[in-house]
Amino acid sequence: MPEQLITLGLIVIKLGLIFMVLLTLAAYLVLAERKILARMQLRYGPNRVGPFGLLQPLSDLIKLLTKEDFLPASADKWLFLVAPGLSAVTALLTFAAIPFGPPLKIFGRTLPLVVCDLNIGVLYFLGLSSLAVYGIALGGWASNSKYALLGGIRGLSQLISYELAMGLAVVPVVMMARSFSLTDIVMAQADIPYILKNPPAFLIFLISIVAESKRIPFDLPEAENELVAGFHTEYSGMRFGLFFVGEYINLVILGSMLTVLFLGGWHGPWLPGVVWFSIKVLAICFFFIWVRGSLPRLRYDQLMHFGWKVLLPLALLNVIVTGAALLWIG
């Protein structure tokens, strides 16, 4: 019995740690984004609350919690209330399958540094990333506002333009690793990460996850100078906060997926695995912020055009070429 209790306790500790780290990271990513964007625009960014503005996330949280939780009169009440949670929960759930370090030896047992090593981890990620758009679509629809509705519809049609390419960009990785399990995929990259073995797949996946994160240049669902705030126009207080936090958790998770699938996960010289994983994820988060500071928003039809006519054929071609190469090598 105590054996099982220790196992259970370790799992609970692991869950709690992941939960805390993810939420804190999401909150501080907001600050980091504001700071880095500001420096790119020759400003300072938030620097009033605490030293270097480090308490800004806390004051933002207090502000969001104390604001009125407004429900529009003609909104679909239950869907309106559930949608932000859907957006945040799907983002949090995705992290369950992501291995963030090599297995740890503790109390004479091996503790895998992943909440749940699913043998279909890749499919789990793809499934949850499709579910996440329900938060946006339902939130936009339930608000009963034309801007929110347009944002929700855009979110859906954006999903069908990039998701196919994203799925097909993962296929070569699965073919090379011969496994759907994310841990096995990381193990298979012990020598050479897949970014070097298959750069086209990496590029297609990178562009797709920028679209998946709904950020500039693909932030059509919340295009603020066309749609007010898109799908969360009618949301206020902590419900808006959930959408917001969900977006940044999603950022961390997409960075983790990119790390796991293409950048060799926790593999790296000298430093411990968890540190390497964090460095890679944070570097990708910086890249996302950098993209936001550099590129303008694409037009709606340009994204569809790009997704269907450029990314999808490229991804298909890449699958065929990779398959042929694998057959040839044997």
Next chain:
Amino acid sequence: MHIWRDISGTLQPFWVTLRNMFRKPVTVQYPEQHREPPPRYRARLILTCDPDGEERCVACHLCSAACPVDCISMQATEAADGRRYAAWFRINFTRCIFCGLCTEACPTLAIQVTNDYELAGRDPLKLVYEKKDLLVDHCGQEPDYNFYRQAGIGVAAPRGGNQTESAPVDVKDLLP
């Protein structure tokens, strides 16, 4: 080839933003750092004195008539020597839009703008400035002008007694 132009057009902004990230921000950190506004900046209004140290304002109400938001009010009165002045003079800075039209209307250059822009406060009633708050003991931006020594009114000097004036014509000296 369009595609190369597109790709380079997509990559160039990254270099621009990265380069700017390591430059010094141009922001003036306001409460700690102050920027001196230009001398002709239009902010807080003052009532100036002439070079003799007397009040310039003659309470002609032209400023309050020119004011588009009606934030200037006063009561005119006259001293024993015939000099007009304002018994009370009030500018409501919660209304003032700092357009400077009052200073253009003023015939005696009494009301003038300064570049002191830090007027913000929590109590709106403290922004209603009375004459004692507005009156200063210097000439502002016009150090030489003295209305009573230019206008030919026999208050500060007898009629025609100023340097720029000739003595009044005695219209009766041509009479037979």
